[in-house]
Amino acid sequence: YVSAVSKRPLSKGVETDFQTWIVSRFGQKVFDINFGPYTAKVWGEPPENLSADLAKLRVSAPNLAQVILRLVLPANMVNSPYVTEFWYPRSGIGRIADRLAEEVVKLGGEIWLDHSIEGFNRIDSRIDSLTVSCKRKSMILPCNWLLSSLPLHQLIHRMTPPLHKALIHAAELPYRALIFLFIMVDRPEIGQDHWLYFPEGRFLFNRVSEPKTFSPILAPPEKTSLCAEITCNKGDELWNMRVDALADQVISDLELAGLIQSSEVEGYFSDRCRWGYPVYKVGYQSHLSELKETVARFENVVTFGRQGGFDYGNMSDAIASGLTAAETLLDA
Numbered sequence: 001y002v003s004a005v006s007k008r009p010l011s012k013g014v015e016t017d018f019q020t021w022i023v024s025r026f027g028q029k030v031f032d033i034n035f036g037p038y039t040a041k042v043w044g045e046p047p048e049n050l051s052a053d054l055a056k057l058r059v060s061a062p063n064l065a066q067v068i069l070r071l072v073l074p075a076n077m078v079n080s081p082y083v084t085e086f087w088y089p090r091s092g093i094g095r096i097a098d099r100l101a102e103e104v105v106k107l108g109g110e111i112w113l114d115h116s117i118e119g120f121n122r123i124d125s126r127i128d129s130l131t132v133s134c135k136r137k138s139m140i141l142p143c144n145w146l147l148s149s150l151p152l153h154q155l156i157h158r159m160t161p162p163l164h165k166a167l168i169h170a171a172e173l174p175y176r177a178l179i180f181l182f183i184m185v186d187r188p189e190i191g192q193d194h195w196l197y198f199p200e201g202r203f204l205f206n207r208v209s210e211p212k213t214f215s216p217i218l219a220p221p222e223k224t225s226l227c228a229e230i231t232c233n234k235g236d237e238l239w240n241m242r243v244d245a246l247a248d249q250v251i252s253d254l255e256l257a258g259l260i261q262s263s264e265v266e267g268y269f270s271d272r273c274r275w276g277y278p279v280y281k282v283g284y285q286s287h288l289s290e291l292k293e294t295v296a297r298f299e300n301v302v303t304f305g306r307q308g309g310f311d312y313g314n315m316s317d318a319i320a321s322g323l324t325a326a327e328t329l330l331d332a
Helices: 002-011 018-026 028-043 052-058 064-072 094-106 152-157 164-170 243-256 284-296 315-331
Strands: 116-123 126-134 137-142 146-148 175-185 195-197 207-209 224-232 265-278 301-303
Touching: 002 018, 018 028, 018 052, 028 224, 152 164, 152 284, 164 284, 175 243, 224 243, 243 265, 301 315
Parallel strands: 146 301
Antiparallel strands: 116 126, 126 137, 175 224, 175 265, 195 207, 207 224
């Protein structure tokens, strides 16, 4: 670590990829043990192919003085760059969306579920209407304003007539898919940690969380659960794996990690997210800039959210972008 810090001034200006950025701040050994294998596992790309922006967004790099102070002083006496407290809805994170929906309906709005967008029909610099389908029936809806949290490349793909130049840039901004496997466990608790990270390749999952540590009512009394997060690409072997085969492997890995016994498992279910993580490849900025400029030409379109902005931010950032989108309409 000391060697990396001492050499860092010489490497400024060439830290364009994730690996170089991390090694220059933490050293090669820490990269080899943790950052390297974990990053390759999550993103499905060699770390040297990923932009340094990924590290800048999510890795807090302490300076040498902070490291020394943490070693010799109690934790509460050192200013930490890490978030140690946060607010969480008692009945689960979905309560935020539920409350938003309640207010929309209360104020006279409508929420249509299970509908697909087939096309955003554009005329000059406006989206004039939407082609929407439900149960094989299509309809045309007029559009005054379009607020889109769709993955940015999906918004571009659904433009009619197509935006051929933008489609080329959209192909260079992929997303990594996520599988969530929820396991019900006959035990009051597993531990006190919200998240556990697994950089080792022998474990199928990247991260495991225990929902009950966020709120005690997220599992029955004397029971708990785990959520195993597995990254993959939509349509690959993991994505297409049957849930029972996936559960067998995850439960076996959880036993290997010493977290549970298979005899304690009372059930499981899964969920899948096609667009979990935006993949920041080296050079992604130019493609993203082109897409954002394309969208900005439409006077009645606002994109927001993690997927809508191709933004690897936290939930707080996504909510903030929603507020900004609302203010844009109010100011129009």
